[in-house]
Amino acid sequence: MPDNEIILEIKNLSKVYDKEVLKIEQLSFRRGRIYGIIGPSGAGKSTFLRLVNLLEPPTTGDIYFKGEAMSMNGRAGTPVRREMTMVFQKPLLFKTSVSENVAYGLKARRFSKEEIKARVETLLEKVGLKELAGRYAGTLSGGEAQRVALARAVAFEPAFLLLDEPTANLDPSNVELIERLILDLNRDKGMTIIMVTHNIFQARRIAQEVIFLHEGRIVEMGDTEKIFSFPEDPRTRDFVEGRMIY
Numbered sequence: 001m002p003d004n005e006i007i008l009e010i011k012n013l014s015k016v017y018d019k020e021v022l023k024i025e026q027l028s029f030r031r032g033r034i035y036g037i038i039g040p041s042g043a044g045k046s047t048f049l050r051l052v053n054l055l056e057p058p059t060t061g062d063i064y065f066k067g068e069a070m071s072m073n074g075r076a077g078t079p080v081r082r083e084m085t086m087v088f089q090k091p092l093l094f095k096t097s098v099s100e101n102v103a104y105g106l107k108a109r110r111f112s113k114e115e116i117k118a119r120v121e122t123l124l125e126k127v128g129l130k131e132l133a134g135r136y137a138g139t140l141s142g143g144e145a146q147r148v149a150l151a152r153a154v155a156f157e158p159a160f161l162l163l164d165e166p167t168a169n170l171d172p173s174n175v176e177l178i179e180r181l182i183l184d185l186n187r188d189k190g191m192t193i194i195m196v197t198h199n200i201f202q203a204r205r206i207a208q209e210v211i212f213l214h215e216g217r218i219v220e221m222g223d224t225e226k227i228f229s230f231p232e233d234p235r236t237r238d239f240v241e242g243r244m245i246y
């Protein structure tokens with residue numbers, strides 16, 4: 001399939017809980033790119049990812065994956081479930097060992113034993129957790145659990161990866177490790193990635209395009225350098241220059 005193909009398209013999407021927390025008229029994502037979603041706490045970033053990942057139904061609107069409208073029920077959600085995976089802001093691990101966690105999706109997809117072993121080892125090395133392979137996942141620190149969750153999510157090499165604050169609990173050396181893994185997955189596997197982050201510096205380092213969400217709406221979006229160097233909206237300027245409280 002051609003590069004630059006629109007892989008995900010959003011039309012008239014909204015989500016109402018007690019009040020409307022998300023309203024996006026139109027938004028499209030191209031294959032093989034890294035998108036950063038930034039915005040203050042409560043802006044609707046996690047809600048957006050949950051809707052895209054079909055964890056919750058939108059109140060209005062449609063999401064198209066490769067041109068097909070998705071729904072939470074029936075076959076319309078199947079392609080996306082097969083090709084998309086999400087790493088949550090607060091990851092939940094299975095109550096088994098670290099390596100069993102990472103192997104889970106590979107076993108479900110019937111990869112061979114050798115392939116599973118090789119992938120689990122490589123990934124644990126990449127996220128800096130080789131020594132913890134046999135450890136019971138329930139005993140991990142927050143940052144270790146977050147790295148296991150990422151390794152588990154990418155083990156089967158999904159085409160589309162949704163990351164919700166993937167480095168929120170990590171120290172600088174682990175942030176660097178994880179950022180490198182994200183960039184490698186994009187470059188080597190062509191993975192399309194949407195990364196939600198509070199961290200404007202991280203968005204600038206990693207994303208090719210940035211979407212600034214505020215109070216459930218897109219204030220501004222575009223090439224990362226443009227958003228950071230020449231923001232048009234005063235709210236974007238305040239946010240990227242660190243003046244907006246979040």
Ligand SMILES: Nc1ncnc2c1ncn2[C@@H]1O[C@H](COP(=O)(O)OP(=O)(O)OP(=O)(O)O)[C@@H](O)[C@H]1O
Binds near residue numbers: 017
């Ligand atoms: N299940 C729910 N029921 C009611 N309100 C909800 C629910 N989930 C989210 N909200 C509200 O929707 C708004 C957006 O929440 P969301 O978690 O998407 O924000 P966020 O941008 O991810 O924030 P943060 O940076 O703090 O993670 C918030 O005001 C939140 O309280």
Ligand SMILES: [Mg+2]
Binds near residue numbers: 045089164
């Ligand atoms: Mg969130």
